[in-house]
Amino acid sequence: MVGIEEVAAAAGVSTATVSRAIRGLPRVSPATRARILAKAEELGYVPSSAASRLATGKTRTVGVLAPYVDRWFFGKAIAGVDRELHGRGYNLSLFNLGGRSAPRERLFSRSMVHKQIDALLLLCMYLYPEEVEDLHEIDMPLVVVGGPVAGIATVGIDDYQAARTITEHLIGLGHRHIALLHGSDDLELNFSVPKIRVEGFHDAVHAADLEIDPDAVFFGNFTVASGAEALRRFLTLPEPRPTAMVCASDEMALGVLFEARRHGLRVPEDLSIVGIDGHEMGACAGLTTVWQDPTGQARRGTQMLLAELGGEVGAVHSEVAEQRLVVRETTAPPAAF
Amino acid sequence: MVGIEEVAAAAGVSTATVSRAIRGLPRVSPATRARILAKAEELGYVPSSAASRLATGKTRTVGVLAPYVDRWFFGKAIAGVDRELHGRGYNLSLFNLGGRSAPRERLFSRSMVHKQIDALLLLCMYLYPEEVEDLHEIDMPLVVVGGPVAGIATVGIDDYQAARTITEHLIGLGHRHIALLHGSDDLELNFSVPKIRVEGFHDAVHAADLEIDPDAVFFGNFTVASGAEALRRFLTLPEPRPTAMVCASDEMALGVLFEARRHGLRVPEDLSIVGIDGHEMGACAGLTTVWQDPTGQARRGTQMLLAELGGEVGAVHSEVAEQRLVVRETTAPPAAF
DNA sequence: TTGAAAGCGCTAACAC
DNA sequence: GTGTTAGCGCTTTCAA
Numbered sequence: 001m002v003g004i005e006e007v008a009a010a011a012g013v014s015t016a017t018v019s020r021a022i023r024g025l026p027r028v029s030p031a032t033r034a035r036i037l038a039k040a041e042e043l044g045y046v047p048s049s050a051a052s053r054l055a056t057g058k059t060r061t062v063g064v065l066a067p068y069v070d071r072w073f074f075g076k077a078i079a080g081v082d083r084e085l086h087g088r089g090y091n092l093s094l095f096n097l098g099g100r101s102a103p104r105e106r107l108f109s110r111s112m113v114h115k116q117i118d119a120l121l122l123l124c125m126y127l128y129p130e131e132v133e134d135l136h137e138i139d140m141p142l143v144v145v146g147g148p149v150a151g152i153a154t155v156g157i158d159d160y161q162a163a164r165t166i167t168e169h170l171i172g173l174g175h176r177h178i179a180l181l182h183g184s185d186d187l188e189l190n191f192s193v194p195k196i197r198v199e200g201f202h203d204a205v206h207a208a209d210l211e212i213d214p215d216a217v218f219f220g221n222f223t224v225a226s227g228a229e230a231l232r233r234f235l236t237l238p239e240p241r242p243t244a245m246v247c248a249s250d251e252m253a254l255g256v257l258f259e260a261r262r263h264g265l266r267v268p269e270d271l272s273i274v275g276i277d278g279h280e281m282g283a284c285a286g287l288t289t290v291w292q293d294p295t296g297q298a299r300r301g302t303q304m305l306l307a308e309l310g311g312e313v314g315a316v317h318s319e320v321a322e323q324r325l326v327v328r329e330t331t332a333p334p335a336a337f
Numbered sequence: 338m339v340g341i342e343e344v345a346a347a348a349g350v351s352t353a354t355v356s357r358a359i360r361g362l363p364r365v366s367p368a369t370r371a372r373i374l375a376k377a378e379e380l381g382y383v384p385s386s387a388a389s390r391l392a393t394g395k396t397r398t399v400g401v402l403a404p405y406v407d408r409w410f411f412g413k414a415i416a417g418v419d420r421e422l423h424g425r426g427y428n429l430s431l432f433n434l435g436g437r438s439a440p441r442e443r444l445f446s447r448s449m450v451h452k453q454i455d456a457l458l459l460l461c462m463y464l465y466p467e468e469v470e471d472l473h474e475i476d477m478p479l480v481v482v483g484g485p486v487a488g489i490a491t492v493g494i495d496d497y498q499a500a501r502t503i504t505e506h507l508i509g510l511g512h513r514h515i516a517l518l519h520g521s522d523d524l525e526l527n528f529s530v531p532k533i534r535v536e537g538f539h540d541a542v543h544a545a546d547l548e549i550d551p552d553a554v555f556f557g558n559f560t561v562a563s564g565a566e567a568l569r570r571f572l573t574l575p576e577p578r579p580t581a582m583v584c585a586s587d588e589m590a591l592g593v594l595f596e597a598r599r600h601g602l603r604v605p606e607d608l609s610i611v612g613i614d615g616h617e618m619g620a621c622a623g624l625t626t627v628w629q630d631p632t633g634q635a636r637r638g639t640q641m642l643l644a645e646l647g648g649e650v651g652a653v654h655s656e657v658a659e660q661r662l663v664v665r666e667t668t669a670p671p672a673a674f
Numbered sequence: 675t676t677g678a679a680a681g682c683g684c685t686a687a688c689a690c
Numbered sequence: 691g692t693g694t695t696a697g698c699g700c701t702t703t704c705a706a
Contacts, residue, residue: 001452003683014693019685029691046451050390051683054698059387061430070416070632075407082406082433091453093398094431096419114383115338116428224621251618258621261598262666281618284561284595295407329599340699351677356701366675388699391682 002043010039022047061091062305063117067125069096071222072251072279073294077123077145080298088306093117097125114138119305121145121298124156124193141308143301143316146294147193153316155301157323159193162290163200163246165325166274169288170244171208174333175272178205179216179242181230181252197248197276216242220252227255235263243272243334250275250282250289257285257330268332278326286329297321339380347376359384398428399642400454404462406433408559409588409616410631414460414482417635425643430454434462451475456642458482458635461493461530478645480638480653483631484530490653492638494660496530499627500537500583502662503611506625507581508545511670512609515542516553516579518567518589534585534613553579557589564592572600580609580671587612587619587626594622594667605669615663623666634658 008015013032021028021036028036039045053059064081066074078094085092093116120138124146127135135142136151146156170178180201183194205212218233220226227247234241234256247253253275257267265271275282278291300319307315345352350369358365358373365373376382390396401418403411415431422429430453457475461483464472472479473488483493507515517538520531542549555570557563564584571578571593584590590612594604602608612619615628637656644652 005683015684016686016694017692020692023685027691032691048391048683049453050387050394050396051698052685053387054385054391054700055683055685057387057698068416069406069419070409070412072407075412078431079405079407079433082431086432092431092433094415094419094429095423096416096429116386224618228621254618255621258623262623281561281591284565284592286595286599342699352700353678353702354676357676360701364675369675385699388682389701391684392699392701394682 002045004045004047007036007040007043007045010043011036059091059116059118060089061093061117062119062121062302063093063095064121064123065095065097065125066123067097069094072277073146074123076294077298080295081121081302083295084299084302084306090306118309121301121305122149122152123298141305141316143304145297145301148196149192153304153318155297155304155319155321157290157292157297157321159196160200160203162276162292162323163197163248164204165200165323166276166288166290167201167204167246168208169325169327170246170272170274170331171204171210173244173272173331175242175244176210176334177213177216177240177242177244178210179213179218179234179245181218181220181227181245181247181256183222183248183252184219194248201246213242220248220255222249222251224251224255224258227252227257228259229255231256231259231263241271243270244331245271245273247273247275250277250279250287253287253289253330254279254281254285257287268330269335272331272334274331283328288328288331289326291324291326292321339382341382341384344373344377344380344382347380348373396428396453396455397426398430398454399456399458399639400430400432401458401460402432402434402462403460404434406431409614410483411460413631414635417632418458418639420632421636421639421643427643455646458638458642459486459489460635478642478653480641482634482638485533486529490641490655492634492641492656492658494627494629494634494658496533497537497540499613499629499660500534500585501541502537502660503613503625503627504538504541504583505545506662506664507583507609507611507668508541508547510581510609510668512579512581513547513671514550514553514577514579514581515547516550516555516571516582518555518557518564518582518584518593520559520585520589521556531585538583550579557585557592559586559588561588561592561595564589564594565596566592568593568596568600578608580607581668582608582610584610584612587614587616587624590624590626590667591616591618591622594624605667606672609668609671611668620665625665625668626663628661628663629658 004015004018008018017028018036021033062085064078068074082092119141122144127149142152144152144154148154182198215237218230220230245256247256253273257273260267260271267273275287275289278289282289304316341352341355345355354365355373358370399422401415405411419429456478459481464486479489481489481491485491519535552574555567557567582593584593590610594610597604597608604610612624612626615626619626641653
């Protein structure tokens with residue numbers, strides 16, 4: 001393993017000069033720099049990241065905390081973080097909290113995160129109050145993508161507006177009796193996102209002078225399977241049933257859609273279905289939804305983190321991300337309309 | 338930032354003893370150990386990973402190289418790696434190669450991976466010949482999950498058998514004219530997986546004394562959208578069209594399924610559709626498939642890596658993962674049968 | 675069982 | 691523009 005000393009010796013300079021040359025710092029003459037770079041290349045020199053971490057105190061690594069990595073939003077977001085990071089020579093250290101839900105097992109302000117990363121990006125997740133406290137005590141750039149956490153800068157869509165938009169779309173079509181499938185208070189996920197979306201739904205319904213049928217409010221956990229399950233419960237409702245269902249995510253909406261078809265319900269004639277997200281699968285299945293771009297949101301968050309690390313104080317700040325109603329084939333006026 | 342010296346001072350011992358105590362090494366009396374641990378806890382001491390990396394030469398980090406992170410197989414696999422790693426105090430450093438396909442930009446044996454990780458897990462991807470060479474030169478435990486790479490230990494299903502099984506299922510049902518949708522030679526993906534799956538298909542067809550209709554062989558890139566696109570091309574075939582289609586992945590099969598329904602084709606009456614993977618979405622949509630478990634495969638691969646790092650020479654080895662035909666609702670005998 | 679001290683390989687003042 | 695040198699915070703012989 002060739003070290004900086006060997007390069008220095010080969011190039012006939014000191015290690016300090018090699019260090020400057022390799023890192024592109026000023027105060028090295030073009031000629032020496034070229035000679036050093038050539039020798040380094042020739043010897044196959046790669047700086048020891050451990051040594052430079054120790055010497056500089058910087059890890060050039062950002063941590064990503066995610067409740068899941070195998071779900072749409074998270075996979076997309078992680079891809080976004082990676083894109084920004086590796087392009088600029090930063091490393092991505094992934095922490096998947098899935099499964100380990102007891103707060104004592106997730107202590108991230110301690111050993112996990114501490115001293116291993118320069119900045120932290122949180123992906124929309126439920127946090128225990130004590131964890132939020134821990135977070136505030138972490139002395140490094142911090143941003144959350146996908147769902148608000150009190151007191152921390154957030155990049156994400158306006159969830160209230162998303163739910164409201166999609167509900168109003170249905171009302172505009174003439175639906176008066178609308179079912180809701182929202183995310184449960186899954187301990188793995190940020191508590192506020194489901195709650196906020198429900199508020200948007202409520203307000204839209206009430207603003208149209210309609211009522212919410214408590215029996216037509218279902219809970220899911222953001223998976224397709226939970227959507228299918230919800231549709232089965234929907235079928236047990238006495239007629240006349242709601243003519244539309246708003247789902248808090250596309251994955252759940254797709255579950256509802258599949259199961260509806262399986263049971264012979266016609267979509268949208270018998271039941272209009274809407275989701276939130278913009279999942280590719282939804283596009284192919286013709287699902288009406290509110291589109292959002294998790295990759296872009298994560299890139300934005302990462303850029304802020306990097307800017308802050310670059311000395312730009314105040315670079316990290318909350319930002320509302322783009323969303324767009326995409327009307328496709330799962331919504332139509334109710335049959336009786 | 339409290340360091341080992343402060344703990345040593347507080348406990349009235351040397352830093353060497355603190356180091357041993359903290360890491361659970363022998364040669365520390367129970368009493369001193371307890372005292373040290375207590376002080377460390379009290380002072381909120383967290384060892385500097387940078388310093389210990391430098392001193393030991395070990396990073397306690399394993400690298401994961403993936404061509405994508407936002408696709409089913411990869412998300413599942415990454416979750417599996419994470420699970421094994423963090424449980425044992427290892428870190429996961431993620432490298433997403435998506436997008437950067439030019440070989441010169443992905444040199445992973447150099448700076449990227451070098452000296453930053455103790456072991457490397459590759460997720461099924463296409464590799465340039467020179468990259469395979471680089472890989473062989475890397476002097477650390479190495480395993481690939483999901484698709485064979487010449488000369489490197491692999492954990493994954495028997496792709497040939499998967500394709501053959503699914504095709505024989507169709508033939509057993511009475512189908513004589515079967516279309517194929519396979520993965521293209523996408524430069525991001527391991528070249529061999531699509532190829533091997535095609536062979537399984539071919540052999541099954543020929544073994545039944547049937548012919549392959551070259552016009553009924555489509556290419557996709559493993560996305561839903563490419564499945565939908567393939568179905569559209571399928572519809573341009575002159576009648577009588579194939580009565581079944583085998584797809585190299587569930588995501589593509591779902592695309593075919595959605596698009597078939599949109600065009601009024603009845604599945605499975607007019608067209609039987611099968612996939613490979615065991616995607617949750619497929620389960621809900623009733624898709625017949627060959628199930629596999631990427632999470633489990635990745636866990637297995639990670640365990641091997643960790644065992645090897647633990648000194649168990651030969652722990653890393655190729656292993657064939659479990660697969661299972663799951664017959665659901667998208668397959669049936671052809672209508673005319 | 676414990677301690678002293680020499681590194682691990684690089685960076686950052688500061689001097690030249 | 692370049693070199694000297696003292697760390698960065700931990701681990702690891704080797705002695706005691």
